[in-house]
Amino acid sequence: MSDYKQLASRLRAALATDGVEVSHSRALELVAAQHGYRDWNTLVAAPDAAGHAVVVPILRVFPGGEATRFYRDFLGFTIDWEHRFEPGLPLYLQVSRAGCVLHLSEHHGDAAPGSALRIEVDDVDALQRQVRDSDVYPLRIGLDRQPWGDDLQIPDPFGNRLIFHTPRRSE
Incomplete structure (x- = not known):
């Protein structure tokens, strides 16, 4: 993509x-x-080229600029597009980062806060450093190291949990 x-x-x-x-x-x-x-x-x-359909989860966010601040400014997602049926109505947008695509919705019925997503990344250690060094949010989140890989669990301001995961590669 x-x-x-x-x-x-x-x-x-x-x-x-x-x-x-x-x-x-x-x-x-x-x-x-x-x-x-x-x-x-x-x-x-x-x-995709292998015939796999792309799954795009929808996360519930609340009105205001906090979704942009968290997903773009803090985590480094790109805002691909935004949609409102008309001014003053809820926002629906798509964000992406390194092959991960998410839809964020202010619409009440689209999703419930409190979802959890597991997102595979190439280097969760680098993401942890980026998060730790960010001035946007004062989050100091540790890595959970397991035999199968490393996880970095980051809560968003809307009650959702993003679990960034780098699998352990067999040598």
């Missing part, structure tokens, strides 16, 4: 040199259309 995001970034840059400004979300939609999908969500949900 990061290849598609890079394509969208290059498309935006190329269009900008011609004086055509498009938003990042519009560029993502254009890339999806170029690959034969009706929209970005359909492209993201399409099976």
Whole structure:
């Protein structure tokens, strides 16, 4: 998926040199259309090269800027797109980081706070250092080291738990 995001970034840059400004979300939609999908969500949900469908969990968040502060500013996710049916209505957005795609919803019926997600990452130690060194939240979270891998459990401000996991590789 990061290849598609890079394509969208290059498309935006190329269009900008011609004086055509498009938003990042519009560029993502254009890339999806170029690959034969009706929209970005359909492209993201399409099976990967191995034929596996992509699962995109929905997490409940509350109105205000805290979701952006936590997921973008603290954890380093990218906001791919945002949607509101009209001003003043709940926000629904997609964030992603290194192959992990999440939907965050302010809509009451979409999900219940208190969910837990297990997200595989290449280097949970590096993520722990990033979190520890961040000025956004004063969280000093330890790693849980097990024979099968290392976990970094991070609570979000909405009662959800993100468990970042690096499996132990057999030598």
